[in-house]
Each structure stands twice: as structure tokens, then as C-alpha cells.
Amino acid sequence: MAQRQPGSQVSTVGSGGSSSNLGDILERVLDKGIVIAGDIQVNLLDIELLTIKLRLVVASLETAKAVGINWWESDPWLSGDSGKLAAENRELRARITELEGGRAEIEDGHDD
Amino acid sequence: MTEATPTGVWLYAVTREPVPGELTGVAGEGVRVVEGHGLAAVVGDVPLGSFGEEALRRNLEDLDWLSTVARAHDAVIGAVVARGPAVPIRLATVYHDDDRVRAVLDERHAEFAHTLDFVTGRTEWGVKAYLDQQPEPDESAARAPASGRGAGTAYLARRRAAQTSRAEAEDRAREQVIAVHNRLAALAADACTHPPQSRALAGHHGQMVLNAAYLVEESAARGFAAEVARCDDECAAIRLQLTGPWPPYSFASLEES
Numbered sequence: 008m009a010q011r012q013p014g015s016q017v018s019t020v021g022s023g024g025s026s027s028n029l030g031d032i033l034e035r036v037l038d039k040g041i042v043i044a045g046d047i048q049v050n051l052l053d054i055e056l057l058t059i060k061l062r063l064v065v066a067s068l069e070t071a072k073a074v075g076i077n078w079w080e081s082d083p084w085l086s087g088d089s090g091k092l093a094a095e096n097r098e099l100r101a102r103i104t105e106l107e108g109g110r111a112e113i114e115d116g117h118d119d
Numbered sequence: 120m121t122e123a124t125p126t127g128v129w130l131y132a133v134t135r136e137p138v139p140g141e142l143t144g145v146a147g148e149g150v151r152v153v154e155g156h157g158l159a160a161v162v163g164d165v166p167l168g169s170f171g172e173e174a175l176r177r178n179l180e181d182l183d184w185l186s187t188v189a190r191a192h193d194a195v196i197g198a199v200v201a202r203g204p205a206v207p208i209r210l211a212t213v214y215h216d217d218d219r220v221r222a223v224l225d226e227r228h229a230e231f232a233h234t235l236d237f238v239t240g241r242t243e244w245g246v247k248a249y250l251d252q253q254p255e256p257d258e259s260a261a262r263a264p265a266s267g268r269g270a271g272t273a274y275l276a277r278r279r280a281a282q283t284s285r286a287e288a289e290d291r292a293r294e295q296v297i298a299v300h301n302r303l304a305a306l307a308a309d310a311c312t313h314p315p316q317s318r319a320l321a322g323h324h325g326q327m328v329l330n331a332a333y334l335v336e337e338s339a340a341r342g343f344a345a346e347v348a349r350c351d352d353e354c355a356a357i358r359l360q361l362t363g364p365w366p367p368y369s370f371a372s373l374e375e376s
Contacts, residue, residue, distance in 0.1 A: 029186050030316045031245060031362055034330075036189045038313070039368035040196075040207035041234070043223060047127060047172045047213040049179065110271075 127170055127213040128153070128220055131161040131195045132366075133231050134205035142198050145191040146170065155221045156228035161199050162220060165213065175211055196366045204239040206231060206371040234371055241308055241334045243370060244363035246347055247316075248299065248329035250292050251358045288356060289328070295354040296329045302350060306343050307333035311369050328357060332369035340364070 129145060137159050142150035144163030152159040168174060178184045189210060196207045214220050224231070304310035315327035335343045344361060351359040 029189075032189050032193050033185070034313055034316065035365065035368035036192050036207075036210040038209075039371070040209040041133070041231075041371050042209045043130075043212060043227065045130070045212040046215045046219055047170075047175065047211075049172065049175045049211045049213075 125167045125171075126164040127167050128216060129163045129165045129170065130208045130212045130214065130220060130223075131163065131192060132199045132205040132207050133224070133235070134159050134161060134199055134203055135235060136203045138199055138202060142195050143191070144195055145188045150195055153217045153220045153224070155224035158224050158228060158231055160220050160224055161195065161205070162217075163195075170211075170213060175213075179211065193366075200366040204235050205366065206234045206238065207366045207368050238334070238367040238370060240337055241367065241370075242337055242340060242363065243365040243367045244333050244335055244340070244343060244361060245365060246299075246303060246329065246331050246333065247327055247360045247362070248292070248296050248357040249325040249327055249360070250288060251325075251356055291356040292328050295356050299350045299354060299357070299359070300329060300331055302346060303331070303333055303343070306339060306346055307335050309334040309370050313369070325358075332365070334367060334370045 131144070131150065135158060137152050137154065138150070138161050140149055140151065142161075144150045144165070146163065146165040146169065148163040148165060150161060150163045153162055154160075169178060178188075192210050196205065199205045200207075214223070300310070300312070310331060310333045313330040313332065315330045333343065347359055347361045
């Protein structure tokens, strides 16, 4: 699943152009700039939480590459479908148990 | 105060020159200014149906919505900065009406003026450094046929080897990153670092080891970019990426009072 893509190099310096990805913009408009209290109270910490959720998803998959750039479309947290996530977790735990069972058998069979 | 119009006043930036119209804001609204104390607050009227407290909280969790609004907010600020010095305001700063915006200009005019002076004639540039990764050893090793050892032991050995070489590369990269940051900061009026971005947000760039911003005199911008290119050439362990010019997001903070 973790396919390496040798062609997907970022443009480094020298291109002279501005290559602002979503992360660049978000970190600036959410975290930087002048922070003054508006009349409408929005806790932007809630938004930072979103990034933490993202990291958890990434860590749980062990490879960010598998998530790809469309991560928000498939993330049940972000799409609000947490029931799906719970189901997926149960499924994964079941698979782990199954795999661990299988591995014990293999190692028993090996018997060095 | 008119109760009839369910709109709020979204604040984009504060500048000194009145901004001509033609700019479109986060809600597709025409952008206008509210003046006071020789300052111009760049604002837009946004429907509270999407930008009110309740709606904002919900919408900000929607990454598609957030990215559209963030880009629109950034675009307005960028256009304002292109016309003259301006200080960007953080996303989602919304007031009930123009009077409330004027009150902010009134209360904070000295701080706005100070920040405007600081960023005048200067531009923010972003520089990110990534570990220049060699192919991960465990990927090729994973395809090698298993030896007589248990599969688990071989796996652990591969993991350990991979971790060691990764740690060495990181040490090398860290030294180079510090040197690069010092060289670039020497050419800048101010410098700061942001936390490295998560890999998924940044795309397929490899591990980010520096995420810095530099406030550079406009006259020195060319030299700064050239220095970034030189650093990139000279440092084998890292790969640099220059972004910008940015509005001075990272250098527009008011003193906490």
C-alpha cells in the first residue's frame, strides 16, 4: 500500500514561484495574524484539534502516504461519521487478533 | 443597529490606505473599509447563517469549507498587501457592526500603527526544510527472503537498522538546519519558526525539519532567495523549499496588554 512515488518531487527553490499549499495557508490564517477578540466567539483551538485528529489518523495508519492528499474525504472524524470509525476499529482489532493467532502457529511450526 | 439584516462584519486586515473595491471576500461579498484614527479596517458583510457563532463552529470543522474560506481570506489580505502595508487579522474575527470595528481601531490604534510601521517595506517569506531521504532500508530488506531466524526477529533487526540510519540522517539534517536558519535570519529583519507541518497536510514532501518565516526588506528579497538556493545546494542532508511572498502573517502580533 505504501507505494513510493519517485516522480512526486516538490518544486524546490529556484522556481521563484509561490507554491502555497493548504497547510501553508491554514497555519497562517488560523495561527498567525493579529489575534483580537471578535463579537462572535469561535474557539480556534477547536480547529487545532482537527489537526490533532488528523495526526492520530495518520499515526494509526503508520503511513501518511496511504492517506494521500484527499485525507479529509475519507476521514470519518472529519466527515462526522464516527460510527464508521468505531466499526472499523472493531474490525481492525479482530484482524489483529486473527493475525496474532496465525503468527503464533507459524512460529510454533518453525521451532528453532 | 438594524436587527433586520442577519449579517456580521468580517475583519480581514488593517491598513493605512483606503482599499478600492472589486475585492471579493469569504462569503462572495464585496469588500469595503471602515475608517478610524487614520486607519482603514478591511471588512466584508457576511451572513450569520454561515458565519454566526453556531454556524462557524460547525463549518470550521468542514475541511472543504475551511479551505475555501481560508483561501478567500488569504486572497483578500494578499490583494490589500499588494497595494500597501497592511496587517493581516486572524481568520474568523467577526463583529456585530461597523461601530464595533471602529471601537477596535479606537482602542488599538497605537498598536496597529506600530505593527504597520514594522512591516512597511518588508515581506514575509517561508522556508521549509525536508529530510532528504534515502530509500528506506527496510523496504528493500522486506522483500529479501526470510533467513533461518524467526520472521519476528528479522523484522526487529530491520526496524533497528532503519531507526539507526534515520537517526543519523536526522542528526546531520539538524546541524544543517540550524546553520541555514542562522544564515537566513542574518538577512532578515525578523525571523521565527513554526511547528513542522503534519505530513498529510503538507503532501508527499517527506519529513519536515524546519518550518520558518522571515521578514525580509523588499530590496533584499532577491538576495534572500539566492541565499536560500545556495543553502539548498550546499546542504546535502536537507531539501529547502521557499514560499512567498506572504502577507506578514507571522510578524503581525499585537503586544498582549
